[in-house]
Amino acid sequence: MEAGANGKDPPEAGAAQRLAGDARDRVRFEEDALALSDQVYRVARHLAGSREEADDLVQETYARAFRSWRSFTPGTNLRAWLLRILTNLNIDRGRRQQRAPQMQPLEANDYFLYDRLAGDGNGVSDEERVVERLSQDDIVSALSAVPHDFRDVVVLVDIGDFSYQDAAQILDIPIGTVMSRLHRGRRILKRELAETTTVEGT
Amino acid sequence: MKDPCAHCEEMMQPYLDRILTEDEMVEAEAHLEQCDYCRRRYRFEESLRIYVRQAVDEQMPVELKEKLAALRIPLD
Numbered sequence: 001m002e003a004g005a006n007g008k009d010p011p012e013a014g015a016a017q018r019l020a021g022d023a024r025d026r027v028r029f030e031e032d033a034l035a036l037s038d039q040v041y042r043v044a045r046h047l048a049g050s051r052e053e054a055d056d057l058v059q060e061t062y063a064r065a066f067r068s069w070r071s072f073t074p075g076t077n078l079r080a081w082l083l084r085i086l087t088n089l090n091i092d093r094g095r096r097q098q099r100a101p102q103m104q105p106l107e108a109n110d111y112f113l114y115d116r117l118a119g120d121g122n123g124v125s126d127e128e129r130v131v132e133r134l135s136q137d138d139i140v141s142a143l144s145a146v147p148h149d150f151r152d153v154v155v156l157v158d159i160g161d162f163s164y165q166d167a168a169q170i171l172d173i174p175i176g177t178v179m180s181r182l183h184r185g186r187r188i189l190k191r192e193l194a195e196t197t198t199v200e201g202t
Numbered sequence: 203m204k205d206p207c208a209h210c211e212e213m214m215q216p217y218l219d220r221i222l223t224e225d226e227m228v229e230a231e232a233h234l235e236q237c238d239y240c241r242r243r244y245r246f247e248e249s250l251r252i253y254v255r256q257a258v259d260e261q262m263p264v265e266l267k268e269k270l271a272a273l274r275i276p277l278d
């Protein structure tokens with residue numbers, strides 16, 4: 001009888017096969033991760049303070065992800081896993097230093113931005129059109145003015161389309177905190193936008 | 203009784219996030235149906251979200267994409 005005919009390969013062949021399987025899994029992981037890079041960048045761009053920082057963060061994230069690919073559980077949310085690495089790196093980069101909570105009072109209600117945009121006499125009151133009075137630059141700078149703790153949540157949920165649950169896992173905070181920060185973050189964003197338009201309108 | 207528009211405002215963000223319970227959903231929709239003020243603001247909030255998302259969307263630089271691909275660990 002020939003070697004291997006009983007279904008048992010020689011030990012070296014088994015090891016080689018395992019290695020080949022391992023390499024295949026790794027290549028697949030790398031491909032899957034790279035396919036998500038546009039989506040990762042979209043979120044990273046606004047978690048980081050600038051384009052350059054986003055660029056660095058995304059590279060560091062992928063370098064780390066490729067090194068520790070084995071700790072990813074196949075079948076779970078890879079995009080959330082990558083973002084978890086990214087937000088941790090972002091926090092490690094000294095973001096912790098600006099932890100002082102911001103205590104400015106918020107506007108009394110959620111509607112002041114609409115009232116501001118619709119109500120300053122330019123005749124535009126169509127709700128869908130009124131937002132167009134905000135320029136792209138206004139929005140990008142208003143978003144970057146939102147303090148990090150709040151912005152992270154707004155960016156993950158409203159721009160990255162992550163669920164509250166995913167955002168909670170990515171940021172390692174309770175889901176209730178996600179909800180309260182999201183609520184507050186959106187209000188701060190609207191206040192920032194309202195302030196920008198006041199400056200322009202006068 | 204609570205001001206229905208103030209109550210509607212409290213439910214606005216969860217409504218937009220689609221996380222209200224079924225009963226709350228029915229309540230919110232019934233109010234939106236008959237309140238022009240809240241309906242206008244609902245449409246505004248919805249448009250704002252879409253608009254913000256589009257405004258901040260930035261394409262990843264091609265060079266960055268190439269750099270990421272180069273970070274892959276070579277097979278030996």
